[in-house]
Structure formats: C-alpha cells, structure tokens
Amino acid sequence: MYKFVVKGTAFSSSDSKNVTVLEDSLFCISESGRISAIISPKEKEYEFIIQEYSQKNKLQELAQGQYILPGFIDLHIHAPQWAQAGTALDLPLYEWLNTYTFPLEAKFCDLQFAEKVYSDLVSQLIKNGTTTALYFATVHRKSSLRLAEICSEKGQRGLVGKVVMDDHEQNPNYYRDATTDIALNETELFIQEVLELNQKTPQGVYPVVTPRFIPSCTDDSLKGLGTLAAKYDIHIQSHCSESDWAHSFVQNRFGKNDAFALNDFGLLTEKSIMAHCGFLSDEDMTLFAEKGTAVAHCPISNTYFGNAVTPIAKLLNEYQVEIGLGSDISGGFSPSLFDNIRQAVISSRMLEDGVDKDCCSGKRGVSGSSITLNEAFYLATAGGGESLSLPIGKLAVDYAWDIQIIDSKELPIFSENEPLMEIFQKLLYLSRPEMITEVWIQGRKVHDKTMNLQGV
Known part of the structure; x- marks a missing residue:
C-alpha cells in the first residue's frame, strides 16, 4: 500500500503563526514520493502499520533525539x-x-x-x-x-x-x-x-x-x-x-x-x-x-x-x-x-x-x-x-515527502520532559548543517550523513 513508512516526531506550519507537533507519528509515503497518510499513536491502525512495515523492512524509525522538519x-x-x-x-x-x-x-x-x-x-x-x-x-x-x-x-x-x-x-x-x-x-x-x-x-x-x-x-x-x-x-x-x-x-x-x-x-x-x-x-x-x-x-x-x-x-x-x-x-x-x-x-x-x-x-x-x-x-x-503554488513545504497528506532529519544531541536539552515546542525553538536557533543527518526530496533520499550520500 505504501512505498515506506517513517516513524518520528515532526514539526510543520499549520498556518503563518502556528506550528503543529506531530509526535511519534507514522508518515506513509506513496510510490510517487508524496505523503499518503499521517497516522498518530491514537489511531487504531497505528500498531498494525508498524508491525506490517517492520516485517517488510520498509519502516524507518527515528533515533531518540532526532526530529523531522519540512525541507x-x-x-x-x-x-x-x-x-x-x-x-x-x-x-x-x-x-x-x-x-x-x-x-x-x-x-x-x-x-x-x-x-x-x-x-x-x-x-x-x-x-x-x-x-x-x-x-x-x-x-x-x-x-x-x-x-x-x-x-x-x-x-x-x-x-x-x-x-x-x-x-x-x-x-x-x-x-x-x-x-x-x-x-x-x-x-x-x-x-x-x-x-x-x-x-x-x-x-x-x-x-x-x-x-x-x-x-x-x-x-x-x-x-x-x-x-x-x-x-x-x-x-x-x-x-x-x-x-x-x-x-x-x-x-x-x-x-x-x-x-x-x-x-x-x-x-x-x-x-x-x-x-x-x-x-x-x-x-x-x-x-x-x-x-x-x-x-x-x-x-x-x-x-x-x-x-x-x-x-x-x-x-x-x-x-x-x-x-x-x-x-x-x-x-x-x-x-x-x-x-x-x-x-x-x-x-x-x-x-x-x-x-x-x-x-x-x-x-x-x-x-x-x-x-x-x-x-x-x-x-x-x-x-x-x-x-x-506547489504542494511542498508542509507535512500533510498529498504534499511531497521533502524533509530534513535533524539530530539534536548537541543541543542544550537536559530534560527528557522538555516541551517539544521549546525543542523546536532550539532546533531553529541552534542547528548547524552537520546536524542534518538525512534529506529526502519527493520520497528519495538525497543526503545521508552516515553514508556520505549526496545526490548521484
């Protein structure tokens, strides 16, 4: 049904003044590289999708301290x-x-x-x-x-x-x-x-x-x-x-x-x-x-x-x-x-x-x-x-899977219970290029810091 699924916490603008936190959500990506569904932990199919796509080896789960931002x-x-x-x-x-x-x-x-x-x-x-x-x-x-x-x-x-x-x-x-x-x-x-x-x-x-x-x-x-x-x-x-x-x-x-x-x-x-x-x-x-x-x-x-x-x-x-x-x-x-x-x-x-x-x-x-x-x-x-006038820039259904994954381990985060919106602010003010571990465009990974992947 999906090309792959990504599990993680993400931040996306809901309008010009507000940011939506998508905590521990499943991002289900189509063959065309668009977001087909976003499934929250409260939804009944959440655990089923995790199990199914884990078995298919098509589930990517972000490590602790990693966050998704739109490209x-x-x-x-x-x-x-x-x-x-x-x-x-x-x-x-x-x-x-x-x-x-x-x-x-x-x-x-x-x-x-x-x-x-x-x-x-x-x-x-x-x-x-x-x-x-x-x-x-x-x-x-x-x-x-x-x-x-x-x-x-x-x-x-x-x-x-x-x-x-x-x-x-x-x-x-x-x-x-x-x-x-x-x-x-x-x-x-x-x-x-x-x-x-x-x-x-x-x-x-x-x-x-x-x-x-x-x-x-x-x-x-x-x-x-x-x-x-x-x-x-x-x-x-x-x-x-x-x-x-x-x-x-x-x-x-x-x-x-x-x-x-x-x-x-x-x-x-x-x-x-x-x-x-x-x-x-x-x-x-x-x-x-x-x-x-x-x-x-x-x-x-x-x-x-x-x-x-x-x-x-x-x-x-x-x-x-x-x-x-x-x-x-x-x-x-x-x-x-x-x-x-x-x-x-x-x-x-x-x-x-x-x-x-x-x-x-x-x-x-x-x-x-x-x-x-x-x-x-x-x-x-x-x-x-x-x-x-393009379907990009948001984490929403039918938008392109254009994202960056940020590793926050070098940020001054000292509490496991730090509010996610405060982490979001630290990501924007303190992130450096080397903290961007992966970049995806239209469902294709174009940058992977761990694999030294940079386009083709």
Missing part, C-alpha cells in the same frame, strides 16, 4: 555567485555588481566552470536542508540548462531562469545579451528545453522567466518576457524595489514604482516571485495581493544591500501577500535558511524598535513590525510552497 524552500539564489560567496559585501550594490559580480557571471560561458560551481552549490544546498530552490543563472543558455540538469540529477526540485540583460547602456559589453531578439529567442529555447527535462524529473524542474531587474532590460525585452511567461504559463522572477538606487532608477525611467512598471509588462502574476521589495508602497502591496504575486524575503542580503528592512509583518498580516525566504547568494553570505530564519526575526525586531538611539522611543521604530520564530519558519517552508 526548506529558497526563493532567491544567484547560482553563479556561489563562487564569490562571502566576499566584497562591504561595497554598495552598484559597485559590487560591476566590480565583482558581472565579471564573475561572464565566466559562465565556460561550461566546465559552470559545471564545477553549480554541482557544488546544489550539493551544498541539499546538505543545508534546501529541497527546493529558485535560481537565477546567467545570460548563457547552455550553462543555465546545465544547472537545471544538475538539479534533476541530484534530486533537488529546481526552478531555473536564464537571465535577460539586453540594455546596452546599463550592462557591460562583456556581459549582456547581444540583442533583444537573441535574448527572447534564447529564453524561449531554454524554456522548451527545461520543460522537456521536466518530463523525466520526478521532483520537478521548471523554467522561469527572468529579467534580472528593470535597470538591465529594455522595454521590448520586458514586454517579450511577459508574453513568453503567458504563452507557457510558467513562473517569473526578478528584483523589485531592492535599494535606494534601483528603486529611484525605475521611478526616474517610468514615473512609477517597480511593481506597477512590472505589471505593465505582464510580469506580475500568481506565478511571479519578486525579490527584496524593501520599498513597496501601500499601493504596491495592494497590487501584489490582487495579482497573487509573492515576495522573496532575503533578510541577510537586505542588511548589506537593501537600504531598508522589508516590512514582512505588514505584507503578511495586513495585505495577505504570499511570502517566502531567500538566501540571495551571494548578496547573502549563507546558503542556510536556518541563518535566514534567524535574521528574519532579528531584522523585524530592529524595524519594530528602531536603531537611532537619539530618536525618542515612540518614534524610533515602526510599531507592529516584528515577526515570531513561528512566522519565520513558515516563510522558509509552507510560505515558500504557497509562493510557488
């Missing part, structure tokens, strides 16, 4: 930038892009170099518990396709975009699309190639329409990309109102904010994920909610390049905008969404309380801005799944 969903990664992660983060965004980032990304015309970087990145993300990743690649179609192939081969659910940068005035000559027509033609071919690849990828690999951001694209390419996204009914990603410079650039060019400019080109849809969004107006937030467009919140990266704290609590609670977390490698130095969960809480509290000691406490911060650890966990899991 993380990273909504914003610049895959080529893994090669420069942790460097040059003290520079302004514009200087960082032109001095370091664009020269690096230009190297991905070399397929061997791309293979080396992308293969290592996907493996590292899996080891960090990231089961689904939304990637910017580069302007190069062949190496972008190779990233999608690596995701397919290693078992990660990947959403990959060939970046479009066709504006000759705003992009360096050594790194851009030669013409608008070439950019659009190569994008359409890439879409077709990845859709074909998806036919033999159980966990899914998806093409994504990817204008880098408005400053790098002409009006014709933006319009053409909106048309392609509609033609193939696929995801869209870009940057939106990220920094003072980028936000002002769009206002000067179009006389409106990024959100409305992107919408004019058909680039705000229910399959759109826009990164950063630190300068959204109330009107922009309303438009996002109406269109079903999601925000990729990148709290670590925003501390370096965002020039503001994105008002996540307002977006989530007041406007009901879909939101997930992004590492934004390499604007964000860490490949771990554990780190970004922590920073999301920290940044929200700084926005709530303010940072200028010389301003009176009543005016120093923005009231109602802080988010809880439960909400940050939701962003990294269920919120990401909802943003992508």
Whole structure:
C-alpha cells in the first residue's frame, strides 16, 4: 500500500503563526514520493502499520533525539555567485555588481566552470536542508540548462531562469545579451528545453522567466518576457524595489514604482516571485495581493544591500501577500535558511524598535513590525510552497515527502520532559548543517550523513 513508512516526531506550519507537533507519528509515503497518510499513536491502525512495515523492512524509525522538519524552500539564489560567496559585501550594490559580480557571471560561458560551481552549490544546498530552490543563472543558455540538469540529477526540485540583460547602456559589453531578439529567442529555447527535462524529473524542474531587474532590460525585452511567461504559463522572477538606487532608477525611467512598471509588462502574476521589495508602497502591496504575486524575503542580503528592512509583518498580516525566504547568494553570505530564519526575526525586531538611539522611543521604530520564530519558519517552508503554488513545504497528506532529519544531541536539552515546542525553538536557533543527518526530496533520499550520500 505504501512505498515506506517513517516513524518520528515532526514539526510543520499549520498556518503563518502556528506550528503543529506531530509526535511519534507514522508518515506513509506513496510510490510517487508524496505523503499518503499521517497516522498518530491514537489511531487504531497505528500498531498494525508498524508491525506490517517492520516485517517488510520498509519502516524507518527515528533515533531518540532526532526530529523531522519540512525541507526548506529558497526563493532567491544567484547560482553563479556561489563562487564569490562571502566576499566584497562591504561595497554598495552598484559597485559590487560591476566590480565583482558581472565579471564573475561572464565566466559562465565556460561550461566546465559552470559545471564545477553549480554541482557544488546544489550539493551544498541539499546538505543545508534546501529541497527546493529558485535560481537565477546567467545570460548563457547552455550553462543555465546545465544547472537545471544538475538539479534533476541530484534530486533537488529546481526552478531555473536564464537571465535577460539586453540594455546596452546599463550592462557591460562583456556581459549582456547581444540583442533583444537573441535574448527572447534564447529564453524561449531554454524554456522548451527545461520543460522537456521536466518530463523525466520526478521532483520537478521548471523554467522561469527572468529579467534580472528593470535597470538591465529594455522595454521590448520586458514586454517579450511577459508574453513568453503567458504563452507557457510558467513562473517569473526578478528584483523589485531592492535599494535606494534601483528603486529611484525605475521611478526616474517610468514615473512609477517597480511593481506597477512590472505589471505593465505582464510580469506580475500568481506565478511571479519578486525579490527584496524593501520599498513597496501601500499601493504596491495592494497590487501584489490582487495579482497573487509573492515576495522573496532575503533578510541577510537586505542588511548589506537593501537600504531598508522589508516590512514582512505588514505584507503578511495586513495585505495577505504570499511570502517566502531567500538566501540571495551571494548578496547573502549563507546558503542556510536556518541563518535566514534567524535574521528574519532579528531584522523585524530592529524595524519594530528602531536603531537611532537619539530618536525618542515612540518614534524610533515602526510599531507592529516584528515577526515570531513561528512566522519565520513558515516563510522558509509552507510560505515558500504557497509562493510557488506547489504542494511542498508542509507535512500533510498529498504534499511531497521533502524533509530534513535533524539530530539534536548537541543541543542544550537536559530534560527528557522538555516541551517539544521549546525543542523546536532550539532546533531553529541552534542547528548547524552537520546536524542534518538525512534529506529526502519527493520520497528519495538525497543526503545521508552516515553514508556520505549526496545526490548521484
């Protein structure tokens, strides 16, 4: 009836504010890699399922101190930038892009170099518990396709975009699309190639329409990309109102904010994920909610390049905008969404309380801005799944068996009766990559620390 059964205690978001504890539950996994049933110890078939699948040698029982979390969903990664992660983060965004980032990304015309970087990145993300990743690649179609192939081969659910940068005035000559027509033609071919690849990828690999951001694209390419996204009914990603410079650039060019400019080109849809969004107006937030467009919140990266704290609590609670977390490698130095969960809480509290000691406490911060650890966990899991409109990010029937198993033996847990929700908080605040013993995606084990298994 089931491919296998896992017995253990797990944590999963029931909504944006609450976490459900599934204590000593049986997770029954189908041949397709989805959760067919979750059986609690109180249900009558509980002991029968344990006995039956033990006899079949298809029962995995977690060791004491091990816990299950949903796999993380990273909504914003610049895959080529893994090669420069942790460097040059003290520079302004514009200087960082032109001095370091664009020269690096230009190297991905070399397929061997791309293979080396992308293969290592996907493996590292899996080891960090990231089961689904939304990637910017580069302007190069062949190496972008190779990233999608690596995701397919290693078992990660990947959403990959060939970046479009066709504006000759705003992009360096050594790194851009030669013409608008070439950019659009190569994008359409890439879409077709990845859709074909998806036919033999159980966990899914998806093409994504990817204008880098408005400053790098002409009006014709933006319009053409909106048309392609509609033609193939696929995801869209870009940057939106990220920094003072980028936000002002769009206002000067179009006389409106990024959100409305992107919408004019058909680039705000229910399959759109826009990164950063630190300068959204109330009107922009309303438009996002109406269109079903999601925000990729990148709290670590925003501390370096965002020039503001994105008002996540307002977006989530007041406007009901879909939101997930992004590492934004390499604007964000860490490949771990554990780190970004922590920073999301920290940044929200700084926005709530303010940072200028010389301003009176009543005016120093923005009231109602802080988010809880439960909400940050939701962003990294269920919120990401909802943003992508995919059945992932939750431990629930008909959702993919995308999980990470965490060993808590190194955490400060000294009582056998410690409340499980307190253990949950320690897992989120104190876990390190080496504590992730196993990672499963779509019912397939893709990482096993004890067997040194890392994809195939």
